Amino acid sequence: MKKIAILGSTGSIGTQTLEIIAFHPDRFQVVALSAGQNIELLISQAKQFSPKLVSVATKQLADQVKLHLPSHITVVYGEEGLIEAAVHPAADIVVTAIVGSRGLPATLAAIEAGKTIALANKETLVTAGQLVMEKAARYNVPIIPVDSEHSALFQSLNGEQLKTVYKLVLTASGGSFRDRTRSELANVTIEDALRHPNWSMGAKITIDSATMVNKGLEVIEAHWLFGMPYEQIDVVIHPESIIHSMVEYDDSSIIAQLGNPDMRVPIQYALTYPERIESPAKRLNLTAIQQLTFREMDYTRFPCLQLAFECGKLGQSAPTVYNAANEIAVARFLNREVSFLDIERIIETVINDHNLMAITDAESILEVDTWARKYAAII
Ligand SMILES: NC(=O)C1=CN([C@@H]2O[C@H](COP(=O)(O)OP(=O)(O)OC[C@H]3O[C@@H](n4cnc5c(N)ncnc54)[C@H](OP(=O)(O)O)[C@@H]3O)[C@@H](O)[C@H]2O)C=CC1
Ligand SMILES: CC(=O)[C@@H](O)[C@H](O)COP(=O)(O)O
Ligand SMILES: [Mn+2]
Helix, strand or coil, X not given: CEEXXXXXXXXXXXXXXXXXXXXXXXXXXXXXXXXXXXXXXXXXHHHHHCCCEEEECCHHHHHHHHCCCCCCCEEEXXXXXXXXXXXXXXXXXXXXXXXCHHHHHHHHHHHHCCCEEEECCHHHHHHHHHHHHHHHXXXXXXXXXCCHHHHHHHHHHCCCCHHHEEEEEEEECCCCCCCCCCHHHCCCCHHHHCCCCCCCCCXXXXXXXXXXXXXXXXXXXHHHHHCCCHHHEEEEECCCCCEEEEEEECCCCEEEEECCCCCHHHHHHXXXXXXXXXXXXXXXXXXXXXXXXXXXXCCCCCHHHHHHHHHHHXXXXXXXXXXXXXXXXXXXXXXCCCCHHHHHHHHHHHHHCCCCCCCCCHHHHHHHHHHHXXXXXXX
């Protein structure tokens, strides 16, 4: 029986993780759940899965949750509560399904506590890739990707020698506005932006997909997860999201992972790795699909992806700034304060006005992250 803690159990990844756990009741047990504000859902999850501990964003919410749960379930809150969930002594695997770089301290704590990390929260690797990977190596902790592209790369690299990789190829759906020109983006609405063609996901990542920032974050995530130079990472538009990513080797062979767009597959793989077991996902029927298509990435149409490569190559504090500026810009867009195209303007401005600095520890990351957030909030 694998014991699971989920950070962000009320979100898109969190609820799908619980679907997998419910599908395999003999294999998994939930020991900790963490939510932000959605206590109604958290309470019903706790009643169904009987964790030992639940965590919510604030003391006020924790007090309300306590009224609805039996006293043997510990209720904690805030950043410390999130960390308690991440280091729960009974947990073997921590699923990091919280959104944004606020997931970093709990992820670092889980690594120090020796937990296997099933990593969905890509922002932690973008903002602190070196720190996270060095810590994972020091504590001998596996980081298993949940993000569909990285799960695909992980599977396509299985048993191969990294030195024989010619390039990693991430696929991108193109997002909600794939077929619109830049001039057509000026007046798009939040509702339009949230209509992803293939995946049902949380709001922040759906906007990231439309700006192509999601692919930018994923390029940096791939760099850190697989130790691959940016020059050997490529992105291709694949509107059907059936090939989840691929690895091209020196001998010209390409190994890819395919499947219907269903996050329960990579989530389950991260929980059962290296085993493969039956999943609730619908099987892929290639003859029904008939054709898979590909388009060259247009870096002028999607400048945020170009910027991510530049920030990744610059290293130091640049990826932290890229991520923080984007988190604020997306929150402002979702709050109807700025337009869709303002997201890239804000990111570009914050990056251009930033003086690159060395990132040595969690404190320096927090300092840069705080500066970028404050600036992105007012421009
Ligand atoms: N959705 C997907 O298909 C994919 C997502 N990812 C990545 O996974 C991560 C999660 O994405 P997704 O599930 O879509 O996001 P959602 O917005 O659906 O869920 C976010 C989760 O984080 C919780 N949360 C937010 N703020 C806080 C806080 N201050 N303290 C504690 N918990 C908080 C939310 O709690 P609450 O709702 O209770 O406030 C919720 O459980 C992201 O990093 C995303 O990039 C990667 C690949 C695919
Ligand atoms: C499901 C998943 O992993 C998302 O990150 C997804 O890849 C978003 O799709 P695009 O960013 O390719 O639109
Ligand atoms: Mn992805």
